[in-house]
Amino acid sequence: MSKEIKRELEKIEIPLELHPRVKLGVAKAKQEAIEDVRPTKDTRQLSYKRNKKVAGIAAASILAITLSSGFIHPGMNQVLASTPLLGGIYEKFGDKIGMHLAEQNLVTELDQAITQNGITVKLTNVYFDGDVVSITGNVSGDLSKDHNEPGEVSFDVNFENNKGDNDPWLNGKSASLQEAATGYDFQWKLNYPYKDMSEEFTLPISIHNINGIKGDWNFNVPITQEQSKALVINQSQSYDNDGVMITIKELKHAEATSTLTFETISTFKGDHIDLGKAMDENGTVLFNHANNTRLSSGKVDEGYQQALRISIDKIAEGTKAITFYPKVSIADPTVQQQLTTSSFTLESERTDLAIEVHSVKQEGDKLILDYHFQGLAEDMSNHKFEIIHHNLSYAFTLVDKDFVDKIDPENPVPPEGHSITRNEVKVIDKNNHQFQAVFDLKGEERYKNFSLEDAVLQMDFYSFNGTKELAPFTVELPQD
Helix, strand or coil: CCHHHHHHHHHCCCCCCCCHHHHHHHHHHHHHHHHCCCCCCCCCCCCEEECCHHHHHHHHHHHHHHHHHCCCCHHHHHHHHHCCCCHHHHHHCCCHHHHHHHHCCCCEEEEEEEEECCEEEEEEEEEEECCEEEEEEEEEECCCCCCCCCCCCCEEEEECCCCCCCCHHHCCCEEEEEECCCCEEEEEEEECCCCCCCCEEEEEEEEEEECCEEEEEEEEEEEECCCCEEEEEEEEEEEHHHCEEEEEEEEEECCCEEEEEEEEEECCCCCEEEEEEEEECCCCEEEECCCEEEEEEEEECCEEEEEEEEEEECCCCCCCEEEEEEEEECCCCCEEEECCCCCEEEECCCCCCEEEEEEEEEECCEEEEEEEEECCCCCCCHHHHHHHHHHHHHHEEEEEHHHHHHCECCECCCCCCEEECCCEEEEEECCCCEEEEEEECECCCEECCCCHHHEEEEECCHHHHCEEECCCEEEECCCC
């Protein structure tokens, strides 16, 4: 509640015709509202006001009573006319969670504004529910100095004093923008990135430039949510033939959402295991292809472990069981062949896919390979074929044999000047999956001193393996 509203509440005279109990409630509400006022401490980043439940309910009581009685203080009438509905900003962005939390007075109002180099950034509201942090604000000023299209605003921003892309708050960050009366309203949604969740903290925000305009728009945003109810589950499901184990660890219920923490273990390095969908015992879909937050990963005795958290719609009270539909994206080690022979086969180590090369020849500055892609589905759709055709442009790497061992497997960047990572794909026989790869030896990626005898052809099957759906499994939820 703003201080202006609280000042006007202080001025309200209680109508004589109100019932004594109502008069007592209004008087108490006025006192609680007045006591909630706190002095501002920062003159550059103005004050913030947390919407406490008691103050919110008190204000709502006064407004309801005064409106129903036909009595509105002139000063209060002016304040009400100039005070926007808090949930309106979330309705503008189609954020049902924000709308619900605004109704429950669980959104923190901010009044932090900074102007630099003709650009003003004002942060207006923040909420924290489950593992979702939402920050709304407005940006205005001369935003046309960069090469952005009209109606486009780009922020170079970091959180918690991190720098560049090495910022865990940027993983899964989404941004929405809407034109406003002055400038643009924006909403950032962040996933809380840490395993141990703090329910009250301050989040530093550093905006380095806006549409290429440099500055230091630095804020400290207070973030809080009410304590969540946690259900410890610890139920596991194994898929021995696929080298996969999934453990549902914990389910937490916040005000508007629920969060699920689970752990995956794979025998194979690089496999990506996920929960594609979940349904309760009544057939209600709880989530479908939602984004995860990775909390930890590493090598354990059983294989390669990841701890993940997913935010979903709030699960109804009394839900007894949840059925999960897992899936796995199969990793595949890169295979290679030195080009000392003109015919050979590159075979996937984990699938039935294979590249059978029929000929290798150099024509001037071009290296040409004719090959048959084995193991693809015979009844492939045109859309699927187009995807494969596109992916083949990046599936091969041509590299000097003296540099193969210098490529970091954890960050496989090909050596500049001694490799080519893209080829032109020509379809020889679509029905029989026969293709031709053409490498430009003196194109954008130059291969210095190329010779067939010293060249190695590498193949990555990962983008062709697809995702395998695993059998669904059901966990029983602990009941109070």
